[in-house]
Amino acid sequence: MISEVLSWYAQQMRGLVPARLAAADPADVNALLVTPRPGQEPPTSLAVSLRRNDQETLLGMHQAGDTTLQRLRAEHPAAVLLLRLSQDALLVRDVSLPIAAEAEYERVLGYEMDRLTPFSAADVFWTAHVLRRNRAAGRLDLRLHLVPRAWVAGPLALMQEAGLRPAAIEAAGIPPLRIALAHDTRHGSRERLKLRVAAGACAVLAVLAIALPFVLQSAASARVERRITALQPQVAQVQALRRTLLAGSAGADAIAAARRRLGDPLQLMASLTRVLPDDTYLSDLALRAGILTLTGQSASAVRLIPALSADPAFAAPAFSAPVTRIEASNTDLFSIRARVAAR
Incomplete structure (x- = not known):
């Protein structure tokens, strides 16, 4: 910036040289x-x-x-x-x-x-x-x-x-x-002109040595103000994003509360995988309003009720339809309804 200021002053000084001197x-x-x-x-x-x-x-x-x-x-x-x-x-x-x-x-x-x-x-x-x-x-x-x-x-x-x-x-x-x-x-006249311009430049440099600190401080202050102004839109975006995140966290809390009350599907699937024996297969699984309905086949459907009752994730399991025996595959068709335990 200092070189640009000096170049500008040099141009101004050349413009002030009288025509009779500017041979x-x-x-x-x-x-x-x-x-x-x-x-x-x-x-x-x-x-x-x-x-x-x-x-x-x-x-x-x-x-x-x-x-x-x-x-x-x-x-x-x-x-x-x-x-x-x-x-x-x-x-x-x-x-x-x-x-x-x-x-x-x-x-x-x-x-x-x-x-x-x-x-x-x-x-x-x-x-x-x-x-x-x-x-x-x-x-x-x-x-x-x-x-x-x-x-x-x-x-x-x-x-x-x-x-x-x-x-x-x-x-x-x-x-x-x-x-x-x-x-x-x-020629001698051009040398004299150069000396006059050099003397004028020295006078300008003396003035600059006094005024330059104030000019630089003013320029720095102006740059800071411009940067603050330029950052205002970004600050507004950050504040809007913060409000959105706060609103989103409230929604996440509501979802977590509903999961605690009605049950987390992924946790229920993990519990069923752990509780049901290997010879039991599910053909349908539904979770509505905290009620879990299981439909499938098992080598012994009767033992499923005690297995589900023993897991704290399920409450009051019971058959919702009669168990049907399939002799050809030696399996029972069952439909069980259980309430998801609140946590």
């Missing part, structure tokens, strides 16, 4: 433009123009082997020497990097050039500028412009024969795009 790029004011003639491979002539205060004037044509370029350069020593190409001569690629690489994105692009393009960084002249900063996604979007060195080897060789080297490649457009070939010599 334009020298190449915009006074430049000697060298343009290869189209359709020549390799190029044998170069058009030389002078741009002064946005006005261009054709000065002459430099042919291989003559001294036109040296003479024009000597006549305009203060002009920045540029090799001008058409926009079609540039290759363009949009690149996305982690936002953390913003301070060193040019170095990162240099390392990654052979992965991002078919060329290595040593085989191209290139520049890049920031398109947008997506802090939410943590990405830095850049636009990469490059010119393979092989494409401009001919014009550069002609200029080198004349003992000259351009400061940058300029692609025609509004505003023109420049790709530096060497570090430009900084």
